[in-house]
Amino acid sequence: MQATHRPLALIVLAAGAGTRMNSDLPKPLHPLGCAPLVAHTIAAGAALEPSRLIVVTGHGAEQVEAALQDIAPEAVAVRQAPQLGTGHAVLQAADALKDFDGDAMVLYGDSPFFTPETLQAMRIARTAHDVVMLGFRPTDPGRYGRMVMDGDILQKIVEFKDATEQERKITFCNSGVLCADAATLMSLLTQITNDNAAGEYYLTDIPELAGNAGLTATAIACDEAETIGINSRAELAHAEAQFQSQRRAELIEVGVTMQAPDTVHFALDTHIGRDAVIEPYVVFGPNVTVESGAHIRAFSHLEGCHVSAGAIVGPYARLRPGAEIGNDAKIGNFVEVKNAEIAEGAKVNHLSYIGDASIGERANIGAGTVTCNYDGVMKHRTTIGADAFIGSDTMLVAPVTVGTRAMTASGSTITDDIPDGALAIGRAKQVNKPGLAVKLRDRLKAIKAAKSKD
Missing domain, CATH: 3.90.550.10 (Spore Coat Polysaccharide Biosynthesis Protein SpsA; Chain A)
Structure with missing residues (x-):
């Protein structure tokens, strides 16, 4: 033979x-x-x-x-x-x-x-x-x-x-x-x-x-x-349960910590390194790699992304295809990242959308920041340098570059490149009108009352 x-x-x-x-x-x-x-x-x-x-x-x-x-x-x-x-x-x-x-x-x-x-x-x-x-x-x-x-x-x-x-x-x-x-x-x-x-x-x-x-x-x-062969929807559901159970057991065996394994769902090609921590209710879509020592917090969804060693993701984070999270970076709650590199030690802590972007080492992205990457026809890229500080509620209208150690003031809309070390302020000047709020509110109440009589 x-x-x-x-x-x-x-x-x-x-x-x-x-x-x-x-x-x-x-x-x-x-x-x-x-x-x-x-x-x-x-x-x-x-x-x-x-x-x-x-x-x-x-x-x-x-x-x-x-x-x-x-x-x-x-x-x-x-x-x-x-x-x-x-x-x-x-x-x-x-x-x-x-x-x-x-x-x-x-x-x-x-x-x-x-x-x-x-x-x-x-x-x-x-x-x-x-x-x-x-x-x-x-x-x-x-x-x-x-x-x-x-x-x-x-x-x-x-x-x-x-x-x-x-x-x-x-x-x-x-x-x-x-x-x-x-x-x-x-x-x-x-x-x-x-x-x-x-x-x-x-x-x-x-x-x-x-x-x-x-x-x-x-x-x-x-x-x-x-x-087991799959011939019906019921058998497919049973097979999914069997697949998930097997994957959880395999990952636990290689040194992954899962606090509530039955709540975590994996794809066929999910790769997770030893000493990674996966909190409850995390979903891994196709093509995800999580390196050793990373921490994926609860209620996060990952697909088509790479999370490097020591990074923290979530809770309630969404990593979409092309997201590359560097060593010790942090992606916080209600943050979405798509087709973007978040370099080592950078932080996007909460309530932000980072798409088609490169975020430099140790940069800090404030709450409510959005990279405005789509003009209705084409996607455009945002580049943020190392150690930059992006103030809360900044709109970065791509294509745009923020230099190394540069800053944006909170509430700014940034449409032009910012040189290294510069502070950019892109917001309208505040004007206070004394007593106008009371007058406007009284007027609106009168209009509402008149409509109710009709």
């Missing part, structure tokens, strides 16, 4: 209609942990460093293939039309594998929980057998396909609807995941028939066909939790 260093091709089946989802969105694209289901499958397989990735599409093929450009641009998409079963689906990859010398592993775009460790165990088992299937022992075998074993030899897999009463008593069930030499797999697939209760071409016929050809098949076991 070949060693595990053989090249590997992943074949991901993502052609199903998912009618029970009751959705216009193809099932493989429904989000789990802020990423499409199929992205989870691809991520697990990617840990094996495959040399080729083939995704079989069908229902909603255009949408799935467009999403693959972001998820895995290297993927080769092949279409299954019509959908005639799992065996027929895998056979659609034949042309994409005709020049491939290595193993093929079949995964499923609606089964997001198979671990790299389990998949690697299948590759190791391939060193002793021609075909390796993945099985599990569920609490309730129900209508799962049964795996008929003779010692370590897998004789056949029987779908529940085709099984005898004796076969239905078997508790070792089929997950559908398969690993075999690619050329051997394609050869066996051409022998599959649809002579069964569903009239479909089953991938599960492969072990028996392998035995008939003088090849050996086996099955290894994994935990039932890995085998």
